[in-house]
Amino acid sequence: MAEARIGLVGLGTMGAALALNIAERGFPIAVWNRTTSVTHEFGDRADEGWRDRVVPCDTLEALVARIERPRAIILMVPAGAPVDGQIAALRPLLDEGDILVDCGNANFHDTVRRMEDSGGPFLGVGVSGGEQGARHGPSIMGGGAPEHWARVEDVMTAISAKHEGEPCAALLGPGGAGHFVKMVHNGIEYADMQMIAEIYGLLRDGEGLGPDAIGSVFAEWNEGPLASYLIEITATVARARDVSTDRPLLDVIVDAAGQKGTGRWTAIESQHLLTPVPAIEAAVMARNVSARRAERAAGEALFGRGPQAVAIDHATLEGALIAGKVLCYAQGFTMIAATGEAMGWDVDLPEVARIWREGCIIRSAMLDDMAAALSAHPGENLMRTPFFADLLGRHHGALRTVVARAVEAGHPVPALASGVAYFDAMRTARGTANLVQAQRDFFGLHGFVHEDGRTDVHGPWAPERPDPHT
Numbered sequence: 355m356a357e358a359r360i361g362l363v364g365l366g367t368m369g370a371a372l373a374l375n376i377a378e379r380g381f382p383i384a385v386w387n388r389t390t391s392v393t394h395e396f397g398d399r400a401d402e403g404w405r406d407r408v409v410p411c412d413t414l415e416a417l418v419a420r421i422e423r424p425r426a427i428i429l430m431v432p433a434g435a436p437v438d439g440q441i442a443a444l445r446p447l448l449d450e451g452d453i454l455v456d457c458g459n460a461n462f463h464d465t466v467r468r469m470e471d472s473g474g475p476f477l478g479v480g481v482s483g484g485e486q487g488a489r490h491g492p493s494i495m496g497g498g499a500p501e502h503w504a505r506v507e508d509v510m511t512a513i514s515a516k517h518e519g520e521p522c523a524a525l526l527g528p529g530g531a532g533h534f535v536k537m538v539h540n541g542i543e544y545a546d547m548q549m550i551a552e553i554y555g556l557l558r559d560g561e562g563l564g565p566d567a568i569g570s571v572f573a574e575w576n577e578g579p580l581a582s583y584l585i586e587i588t589a590t591v592a593r594a595r596d597v598s599t600d601r602p603l604l605d606v607i608v609d610a611a612g613q614k615g616t617g618r619w620t621a622i623e624s625q626h627l628l629t630p631v632p633a634i635e636a637a638v639m640a641r642n643v644s645a646r647r648a649e650r651a652a653g654e655a656l657f658g659r660g661p662q663a664v665a666i667d668h669a670t671l672e673g674a675l676i677a678g679k680v681l682c683y684a685q686g687f688t689m690i691a692a693t694g695e696a697m698g699w700d701v702d703l704p705e706v707a708r709i710w711r712e713g714c715i716i717r718s719a720m721l722d723d724m725a726a727a728l729s730a731h732p733g734e735n736l737m738r739t740p741f742f743a744d745l746l747g748r749h750h751g752a753l754r755t756v757v758a759r760a761v762e763a764g765h766p767v768p769a770l771a772s773g774v775a776y777f778d779a780m781r782t783a784r785g786t787a788n789l790v791q792a793q794r795d796f797f798g799l800h801g802f803v804h805e806d807g808r809t810d811v812h813g814p815w816a817p818e819r820p821d822p823h824t
Contacts, residue, residue, distance in 0.1 A: 369430030480536020497532025515713025541620030673752030
């Protein structure tokens with residue numbers, strides 16, 4: 355009965371789009387959804403030219419029977435318990451060497467656990483690009499054993515986005531490496547979107563521009579160094595109209611941002627790793643604050659509205675966004691490198707930058723230069739590589755100006771402000787942590803490192819004790 359190259363479970367928005375992509379690229383695919391009617395409706399959606407490559411199945415047993423051996427089945431179900439439940443339902447039906455491929459937004463810790471106890475070969479694969487990316491070519495970040503990846507590499511490569519003919523799909527390391535990199539990708543996405551929103555606020559509330567004019571500003575910036583998917587769609591949504599009222603769309607959208615949790619996961623993991631990602635942390639905070647609409651309204655009633663008029667020339671705003679973007683990506687790549695070292699994954703950072711160049715939400719023109727910089731200067735913080743050091747040298751003044759003037763005028767710019775703080779901290783050879791260490795020693799006798807090289811030294815407030823260095 356086998357007639358499908360691969361199987362897929364879960365025909366929600368992303369699963370259906372990915373399955374159609376697979377079929378269109380020439381791979382017969384068997385599909386199953388918990389609701390049988392959804393399975394058959396999906397089969398009817400397939401284009402007549404390749405409908406015979408889609409094999410709808412009413413049961414998991416039928417799905418397994420229709421896939422050629424050794425089998426590979428993609429899971430596109432909600433992260434967490436649903437994935438574990440699907441694994442438990444499938445494994446008794448599979449042979450020992452059959453592979454399960456989780457292409458959902460899983461927490462990488464769950465992926466590591468599933469590698470160990472799922473009962474057979476398992477891959478954790480990050481897929482970025484939203485519905486359109488899944489349908490026409492996403493960025494694909496693989497994690498798992500090389501021999502397991504090799505079994506599905508032809509499919510993953512074929513369906514991925516292409517940058518100048520190169521597939522944006524790669525195995526990034528063992529274990530949860532793929533889902534970890536996807537998590538950091540999403541954290542960068544949070545920060546990038548937040549910085550863009552802060553600039554939008556300065557144009558709207560500071561300068562008083564309308565949506566169409568704001569859209570034109572972003573469209574112009576999309577022709578320069580900031581050229582990216584997020585800047586492009588910002589120009590589009592700013593000029594869109596609400597279909598029910600014909601008002602500017604942005605004027606009718608409630609300003610409370612949703613989130614699926616990946617940005618929060620990134621911020622939490624950065625704390626465990628002692629790897630600072632302040633731009634991502636600020637973006638998560640901003641989304642959390644956005645949900646507190648009643649409290650924000652009460653604050654405005656008590657203290658007066660924050661944002662006041664402030665005119666900042668557009669070239670300075672553009673420069674601030676360029677500097678903020680570089681610093682945000684530098685933080686993300688540093689976090690990936692730190693985790694790769696801690697977990698023994700040896701993640702290839704230039705390869706990460708390359709597969710992010712197309713298909714994913716944070717794709718941008720800068721990623722070509724980032725890939726080149728990370729290749730030429732392995733182990734170096736992106737902000738200190740020559741190309742990006744020069745870029746920051748030219749634009750960090752604009753970031754500082756925008757943050758200073760925004761703060762003076764009452765505009766909340768947490769992500770942009772975090773960039774200034776990170777940049778200044780990372781260029782200060784002797785900071786103020788010596789005072790923190792002295793305080794810690796005073797109240798807790800935690801000790802400190804003396805400039806002469808001695809460790810576990812205490813201040814004069816400590817009780818008399820033998821010197822361990824004598």
